[in-house]
Amino acid sequence: MDQTAQEVSARFIKLLQVSAIALVSACTIGLAGGWQCTALAVKKEDPIATETRALMEANKKEEAQAKLAAALRKYPDDDNLRLLHAEVLYSLGRFHFSADETKVVLEHQPENAEAVLLSGKALQSMRRRAQAIAAYKKFQALKPDDPRSGQYAALITVLESESAQWDKRKTAPGDDYLAAVAGSNLLSWKIDKPISVYVKDGTGVEGYRADFEESLRQAFDEWSDATDGKLKFVFIQDPSTAQMTVTWTNDLHAPALTPEAGLAKTSFGTNGIENAEILLLTLDPLKDGPLGKNRMFNTCLHEIGHALGLQGHSPHEDDIMSSQLGVQQGLSPRDVRTINALYGDKSAQTRQLPDKDEYGRPLPASVICERHVQEGYIAASNNQFEKAITEFEAALKIDPKNEKARESIAISLNNMAILNDSHSDKAIELFRSALFWDPAYDTARRNLNSYLQSKGIEPTSFDVRVKLAEQCLAKHDTRGAVVEYTEALIYKADEATKKKRDSLQTELRK
Numbered sequence: 001m002d003q004t005a006q007e008v009s010a011r012f013i014k015l016l017q018v019s020a021i022a023l024v025s026a027c028t029i030g031l032a033g034g035w036q037c038t039a040l041a042v043k044k045e046d047p048i049a050t051e052t053r054a055l056m057e058a059n060k061k062e063e064a065q066a067k068l069a070a071a072l073r074k075y076p077d078d079d080n081l082r083l084l085h086a087e088v089l090y091s092l093g094r095f096h097f098s099a100d101e102t103k104v105v106l107e108h109q110p111e112n113a114e115a116v117l118l119s120g121k122a123l124q125s126m127r128r129r130a131q132a133i134a135a136y137k138k139f140q141a142l143k144p145d146d147p148r149s150g151q152y153a154a155l156i157t158v159l160e161s162e163s164a165q166w167d168k169r170k171t172a173p174g175d176d177y178l179a180a181v182a183g184s185n186l187l188s189w190k191i192d193k194p195i196s197v198y199v200k201d202g203t204g205v206e207g208y209r210a211d212f213e214e215s216l217r218q219a220f221d222e223w224s225d226a227t228d229g230k231l232k233f234v235f236i237q238d239p240s241t242a243q244m245t246v247t248w249t250n251d252l253h254a255p256a257l258t259p260e261a262g263l264a265k266t267s268f269g270t271n272g273i274e275n276a277e278i279l280l281l282t283l284d285p286l287k288d289g290p291l292g293k294n295r296m297f298n299t300c301l302h303e304i305g306h307a308l309g310l311q312g313h314s315p316h317e318d319d320i321m322s323s324q325l326g327v328q329q330g331l332s333p334r335d336v337r338t339i340n341a342l343y344g345d346k347s348a349q350t351r352q353l354p355d356k357d358e359y360g361r362p363l364p365a366s367v368i369c370e371r372h373v374q375e376g377y378i379a380a381s382n383n384q385f386e387k388a389i390t391e392f393e394a395a396l397k398i399d400p401k402n403e404k405a406r407e408s409i410a411i412s413l414n415n416m417a418i419l420n421d422s423h424s425d426k427a428i429e430l431f432r433s434a435l436f437w438d439p440a441y442d443t444a445r446r447n448l449n450s451y452l453q454s455k456g457i458e459p460t461s462f463d464v465r466v467k468l469a470e471q472c473l474a475k476h477d478t479r480g481a482v483v484e485y486t487e488a489l490i491y492k493a494d495e496a497t498k499k500k501r502d503s504l505q506t507e508l509r510k
């Protein structure tokens, strides 16, 4: 049954897909700084530096960056070139990469005032206010007579007040939407060490721009910051050991993505979430054109939120986990409270789902239906199949045409047969039930046939299947009989059998 077990898990990974829908964003982050030619402490200018400055003056920033990156591969210890590279990256709006470069320089030369100042600017753009303030203060201490020290005094005051406001906002009491996105079973990452992330290079993917990676890194930062560093990420170069993988794609027509801008798939194990794959669309799914940086940032936040265990959507449209991205300005205070509820106080598990919206109005049927489906997914991912089926059936009661719910019942029955009842005749009944709910579900069909075969019953014989149908009828198992007649008809077309099957189906509908 090894192969079957694999099919089970593959189906479930598919089942647990969550995605963002139609995104239009208006978010202001990462204001790319204009190029300022900072006087570097270079005594005799390196020809590569001279060339780079000429390229910068001609506004050929990308070219300058590529030239410096290549030179640094050759001369990795050249701090002057590295600092220049950090400046170029900063001017390109690639703040995280700029900060990485100044960090290296400062390890060698902790008193390099220009590197200190540049790191402050990058950190400020990354909204790491406390660290930016510390850098500006260090610059002031190193260069008290520099006119820039006076200019930065005013900025420090502004940042300090912003920082205090953000802290207040982050810890403001209020509601969260954990119950709506995580159901009654909370699944989260084990966070005793940083989550390793591999970001696949997007170079060559249509629509991809280097600034997308900046938005992505910033989004990871925001979630980390929201939890006061409880969630940490480490970016690694080896995809085989990564717990989270991010892939850029331009495939507008991938069925899973259309018309969405991103996708997050998570898989679970005994430690909770153990793996996540994030797909990010490099093209605008609606306009078939280039994507704005801010929208990319919101999409990144949203998909990372899913990958972190916020599986469903917030009912409030100003939250980043709303199903519609448009009005959000990064993470809302409610987003912050929700992620902290998931990674903090686990007593939240007993929380009840509200049945009214924030204005006290009853929730629309479609929202309740979607909630049942979500609850079902979560129960199924914990192998609580009875509960899952109850939830999916509740969804179908509201919306009998809900294909997700119907398909999920079939998957739950199939997995229940394998995981709970693998050695009993009950498994055969469960596979039949699965096929009753979803006659197109080939995994259940193959499983049923292989179970029959293991009991010495030939599954591909018309006569045998008709006989099995009659046995079902004798036990008043009408659904089982419908499935067996349907299976019989795969092996031979027979009008009388078809009629019998159809009349049983009509009977069931009454």
Ligand SMILES: [Zn+2]
Pocket (backbone or CB within 6 Å): 018, 019, 020, 021, 302, 306, 312, 313, 322, 323
């Ligand atoms: Zn989503």
